[in-house]
Amino acid sequence: MTSELPPVPPRSVWWGWGAADADRSLSGAGLALLGRELGRPVDAVDEPPVDLPAVRLPDRLLAPSARAALTAVVGEEHVRTDAEARVEHAGGKSYRDLVRARGGDADEAPDAVVLPADADQVAQVLRVCAEHDLAVVPFGGGTSVVGGVQALRGDHAGVVTLDLRRLDGLVDLDPVSRTATFGAGVRGPEAERLLAAHDLTLGHFPQSFEQATLGGFAATRSSGQASSGYGRFDDMVLAATVVTPEGELRVGGFPGTAAGPALLDLVLGSEGRLGVITDVTVRARPRPAATRHEAWAFASFEEATAALRQLAQSRTLPDVCRASDAEETRVTLRMAGRSGAALRGLTRLRRLGDPCLVILLWDGPDSKTVDARAAAARPALTAHHGRRLPGAVARAWAAHRFGAPYLRDELLRRGVLVETLETATGWSNLVPLAAAVRTAISDAFVADGTRCVVQTHVSHVYETGASLYLTVIGEAGDDPLGRWGRAKEAASRAIVEHGGTITHHHAVGVDHRAYLPDEVGELGIRLLRAAAGAVDPQAVMNPGKLFS
């Protein structure tokens, strides 16, 4: 975070992550390791995405009257019905979305993509859509991995995707209060560049950082890799404007208030069901001039997570705080190549057996401050028998922190099933929940006549509990979506039955919708439906997402 800001990466191609020519190569060590897990040479399969003209699109067309009305609001060039625009907005970036896109299936594409210039145009577009019976799908960076941007039309005559990229820029900055208001369509790296000009940072770095937007972070209650220090995105947001079919809602805006229920917290996580978030006001912090990287090894996941718990409960948390289980550690260290082997040797030497890797990063104004914070954290780490590893291990993690989605494209090309899921629970339930979900996934693959590797890490740490993030890797086979669907269902059931939340930071979308009633009750769903009904009586906003 202390380094110079890299350029803002291009928007993602329709079939994958980032630019078409981005580096997606796996290391030799990675290929060898993966080949052993799969029991075949990785490059035995080579399935590139189909060409754009081969993608199958639904043949629904926007009614001419609706098209004219939308054009009147945003202009001809901002109502797009060409194949490229529709395919680009057919879905998000889940494994399912990418398998379908690469295979040429875009049957969840919108009838049109509309690009409003500002909140006023958004309001007018919503009125047109309500009049013409069109469902509206808000679209920020399109990085949803839970079906949040599929262009479902529900009971409506058609469906329009609202791409918010033109709602850009820094709208307002208060350097004294350290708050900044951004257009909802601003992407992570753009926000950081705009703040860096004032020597400030947002500190929100989810894996989707390069592509996702501030409006999307708000709509999905995103949480970034530095959440231990900078908070979840919902902790950073002070206010938001939501344009609903019934008018504009401005929520939040005070550092603390007792003026009734927090409507801001009804908007955060609303996933487009209440309206379109058009701007967000966030807390900013000084851009760190120093970052300290530490890597530690623990003898078990129990010990590693106990150390994280002690850090959280003694209020000595680093800004980034991540503990991998033995499986993920094994892969991480091997993928790191030669220097990884050296580290493994080092760790073995210290009799830790199958170690668990912990990565810790501290940000601050100078090295003295970050060193002091790191020193304050030391007792928690040594109390659980942590052994210090070279800082290079943590720096290697940081250098590749946004890299996984690129590698995934390459794995998909090589016939590998790779997907992630996540949950959170109280500390006392963390290790049992992790075991239950891992077992559910492994059993599902075995029932499918195959096997998988499940890696687990904790990367969001709170005083009362933590997140669990699982990465599943296996052979795609003939029916990859069926195979993953069965594993995902087993995992979701295990999460719900063992006291986890159905999602810690990926949101609900379509994929978790069936499990939300387990979490908030049927009465909770009724509350959400009533709230949506108050601002969207015709239910045009993002049908099929969050709740049905």
Place this chain on the structure above:
Amino acid sequence: MTSELPPVPPRSVWWGWGAADADRSLSGAGLALLGRELGRPVDAVDEPPVDLPAVRLPDRLLAPSARAALTAVVGEEHVRTDAEARVEHAGGKSYRDLVRARGGDADEAPDAVVLPADADQVAQVLRVCAEHDLAVVPFGGGTSVVGGVQALRGDHAGVVTLDLRRLDGLVDLDPVSRTATFGAGVRGPEAERLLAAHDLTLGHFPQSFEQATLGGFAATRSSGQASSGYGRFDDMVLAATVVTPEGELRVGGFPGTAAGPALLDLVLGSEGRLGVITDVTVRARPRPAATRHEAWAFASFEEATAALRQLAQSRTLPDVCRASDAEETRVTLRMAGRSGAALRGLTRLRRLGDPCLVILLWDGPDSKTVDARAAAARPALTAHHGRRLPGAVARAWAAHRFGAPYLRDELLRRGVLVETLETATGWSNLVPLAAAVRTAISDAFVADGTRCVVQTHVSHVYETGASLYLTVIGEAGDDPLGRWGRAKEAASRAIVEHGGTITHHHAVGVDHRAYLPDEVGELGIRLLRAAAGAVDPQAVMNPGKLFS
């Protein structure tokens, strides 16, 4: 906070705060100072409260069928219609409430007071009330200063107050996750005693601490004196159960989640409009073994608040953090008597003129830890030319931190008008907002042909802004409620017009209801109404509070 826990104080008398025989005496120095401000000897007036039999109660009676149905649920002895029970539940503890109670006016008393034993009885009582067209007013400690517990019946045939004192005790404790579930009727000191048995603390110490309940803290988004370190009550609550007329709602329960809008945040601050909060799960922290007290003097309110801002924005905040303006400082130091005079001299000597007092408290496991935290805070204090005062000044504040409501009873007896109000805003707007509200209040008193003293302090500090708390003291005169009503209206308008929230921690109730639309918009009110309608279709829950 390190001292032994004092005994749990008796519940408040109907005409004032705490026990009838509690110490309410003003110091000699306080009497003299106040006399000078009022321009008359304080004890020239002596108006004790009327006797209980003289209190005027509405002659509404509970219908015999309703009474029988309620009795069937909770038992004869828990349906109270005697004068004492009704008078005790006629209102909260605002200046208005106390003036009315002392004068024998209880026309906002309920028809009956019902004391359910548990959540199941609450659910049954709500069904009975819906069937018999009775409004329901949830009642915790009865400490509302905004009309939150007045027994308004709205359009209903009658009104019942639900006293939740029997929903007591520690229901569940998870020492690993450090979470505790309490019955909603548990009062602050009871919660601290229950947690202290496990060497834990909640750390929530509002001025109402001795009387208010955990359910009340949740229903009103309370914030305590140690909010800088322990957070607002809404930061501490992880989950709550709300019994609504349509069934039970269990909200929250995970350390972090992206599973849709945060329904817990719709319940927090709902002030009884959604249902009755029957239990809350809170985060607990280790009971501090050491507390460090520091007092600092600054040359101006601008400098004092700038120091607090730097503490907040450099993440070196103490657990208690409070800055008084020159007016409040003058009173505080004089009230402290001889030692105050010594301090004043000391401060003058250092050429600070009319100083502003800052009180800082740090909690921790040992003196080394709190000393280190205090050392980390020093640069922010010295950067704004703070001068260290003897720690005794801070310890004197801490010793009397819950004392003001007792003194207020004595002031009312002496014909003094005394009331407080509060707001919050961003740092860049803090000093201007304080000036605008002070001026509005002073002008209102002048328009009334009299004058007042307005003291201001900041006591809740955030990275992006802070609270403002104003204490107003004047001559009650012949029409004290009219006089205060005019000043309060002027203050509320100034707050809304100058970018403050209408309440930082006193909640909305009846008194701030008219200003909530300024803050959340008419559409926001429509959202709240829709949410309430989903769980309380007959609108029996606490009518007239929060929104109309």
